[in-house]
Structure formats: structure tokens, C-alpha cells
Amino acid sequence: MNRFVTSIIGIVISSPIAVIIWPISYFGFDQSVFLSTLWSVLGGVIVFGASSIFMSARFLKKHGLSRKEYQYIKGNVKEAKSKVFRACKALLSIRHIPSLKERIELVRMIRKIYSLTKKEPKRFYQAEQFYFSHLDSTLELAEKYVFLAAQPKKNKELDLSLIETRRTLEKLTKSVEEDLYEVISNDIQELDYEIDVAKQTIKNTKESSLINGSGKWK
Incomplete structure (x- = not known):
């Protein structure tokens, strides 16, 4: 599992969430600039961690490993x-x-x-x-x-x-x-x-063509 790629994906997912949290906290819940920033950073970190855990679990499941x-x-x-x-x-x-x-x-x-x-x-x-x-x-x-x-x-x-x-x-x-x-x-x-499957498919196709084309074996 490429840690760099995982980190980039985590940042891509968590960054918009962090940006959205700030105005919601500041304007919607009337928080201070400091608290809004704090909630924004905390939200981004949580989403980043959750996405990393999810991708790690998905990777392990894909490869059948604990x-x-x-x-x-x-x-x-x-x-x-x-x-x-x-x-x-x-x-x-x-x-x-x-x-x-x-x-x-x-x-x-x-x-x-x-x-x-x-x-x-x-x-x-x-x-x-x-x-x-x-x-x-x-x-x-x-x-x-x-x-x-x-x-x-x-x-x-x-x-x-x-x-x-x-x-x-x-x-x-x-x-x-x-x-x-x-x-x-x-x-x-x-x-x-x-x-083997391909060969059998080709063989069956030829036999089917012979039967359908002439009604008898050639």
C-alpha cells in the first residue's frame, strides 16, 4: 500500500470538509475565529484519519491479508x-x-x-x-x-x-x-x-455453426 498515495487521497477528501466546517462553525453556530479554526482543523484531521483507516481496510481485504x-x-x-x-x-x-x-x-x-x-x-x-x-x-x-x-x-x-x-x-x-x-x-x-476455456468456446462455436449451417456433421 503506497503511503504517499494514501496521504494524498486523504488530504483531497479532508481538505474540503475542513473548509466547509469553518464557515458553518463561525456563521451558523456563532463561534469565534479561534474556535472555528480549531473545529475546522479537528474535523479535517478526523476525516483524514477515517479515510486512511477505510483505505487500509479496503487494501487488506482486497489482498486477503490480516x-x-x-x-x-x-x-x-x-x-x-x-x-x-x-x-x-x-x-x-x-x-x-x-x-x-x-x-x-x-x-x-x-x-x-x-x-x-x-x-x-x-x-x-x-x-x-x-x-x-x-x-x-x-x-x-x-x-x-x-x-x-x-x-x-x-x-x-x-x-x-x-x-x-x-x-x-x-x-x-x-x-x-x-x-x-x-x-x-x-x-x-x-x-x-x-x-482451455477459450479453446472449448471456439470448439463449441464451430460445432454449433456446422449443425446450424448444414443440419449434419461434416
């Missing part, structure tokens, strides 16, 4: 924000041309999982393996690789470590790909269902 579940997900996704940024930065900082395409794809998948779970919090439960394991491993390996590769002098042991790190990152790329497919698995199933 407030406790949403706070848990929100906290984990917020904590992952800096990890996602650092992991993507480190992956794109690696100076190894042969693996560039694969690393770009890994960055794309990491950002996609993050954006999907931020937009639709309930998907977090399908991405727990990513947030609690694969993201941390990717971040640690990528930053370690960048650090070691930047050393002025290298030996055989260091070169072997860099090679092994790249291989491990390749395996993590496959794991993150599986994480992404898990996050969108419900969408894939829904699409398959819609395709």
Missing part, C-alpha cells in the same frame, strides 16, 4: 529493499564479459520478484525462499566477488575463488528463476485455465 500479516510482509520487503539495490549494483559491477548477459537476467528477475511482492503483498509467501535465502546469498557472493576482483595482485588461489564464485552465481540464477516462477505460478495456472 493487519498482522501485512505488517510482517511489509517489514520484510522493506528490509529487502537495500539488499536488492546492493545485489543489483554488485552484479552489474562485475567485470566479466562472458557472464554479463546472465547477470543482467539475474538482476531483472530480482527486481521483478521485489516489485511483484511490493505491489501484491500476498505473493511474499510464494517468495520466502528468495527473501530468506537466495537474495542474501546473491548479495554476499556478488559483493565478495567485486571486492576480490578489485585487488591489485592476484594469485592462482584467488583466481580459483573467483571462478568458483561465478559458478555459484550461475546456480543461484537458476534458483532465483525458480523463485520467480513460483511467485507467478498462480497466474500461469489461471492463464492455462483461460486458454
Whole structure:
């Protein structure tokens, strides 16, 4: 739930109410300027708070989450924000041309999982393996690789470590790909269902046309 958008909507709703309350209080109830202003501000704050609560409840209902579940997900996704940024930065900082395409794809998948779970919090439960394991491993390996590769002098042991790190990152790329497919698995199933329904509809339409057109099967 975007707090900025929620705040803007709350202000848009509460501001006219606050403006209306002032003249009603001042002229209609013969209140002083101070009290009219006080009632106006108080009314605006109450309406703003009520609208925020309403939109929050509506958001949670839409995504099928309790407030406790949403706070848990929100906290984990917020904590992952800096990890996602650092992991993507480190992956794109690696100076190894042969693996560039694969690393770009890994960055794309990491950002996609993050954006999907931020937009639709309930998907977090399908991405727990990513947030609690694969993201941390990717971040640690990528930053370690960048650090070691930047050393002025290298030996055989260091070169072997860099090679092994790249291989491990390749395996993590496959794991993150599986994480992404898990996050969108419900969408894939829904699409398959819609395709089956569409195919059946087309088939029924053709059969109906044949029967109505000739009165017999062709």
C-alpha cells in the first residue's frame, strides 16, 4: 500500500470538509475565529484519519491479508529493499564479459520478484525462499566477488575463488528463476485455465455453426 498515495487521497477528501466546517462553525453556530479554526482543523484531521483507516481496510481485504500479516510482509520487503539495490549494483559491477548477459537476467528477475511482492503483498509467501535465502546469498557472493576482483595482485588461489564464485552465481540464477516462477505460478495456472476455456468456446462455436449451417456433421 503506497503511503504517499494514501496521504494524498486523504488530504483531497479532508481538505474540503475542513473548509466547509469553518464557515458553518463561525456563521451558523456563532463561534469565534479561534474556535472555528480549531473545529475546522479537528474535523479535517478526523476525516483524514477515517479515510486512511477505510483505505487500509479496503487494501487488506482486497489482498486477503490480516493487519498482522501485512505488517510482517511489509517489514520484510522493506528490509529487502537495500539488499536488492546492493545485489543489483554488485552484479552489474562485475567485470566479466562472458557472464554479463546472465547477470543482467539475474538482476531483472530480482527486481521483478521485489516489485511483484511490493505491489501484491500476498505473493511474499510464494517468495520466502528468495527473501530468506537466495537474495542474501546473491548479495554476499556478488559483493565478495567485486571486492576480490578489485585487488591489485592476484594469485592462482584467488583466481580459483573467483571462478568458483561465478559458478555459484550461475546456480543461484537458476534458483532465483525458480523463485520467480513460483511467485507467478498462480497466474500461469489461471492463464492455462483461460486458454482451455477459450479453446472449448471456439470448439463449441464451430460445432454449433456446422449443425446450424448444414443440419449434419461434416
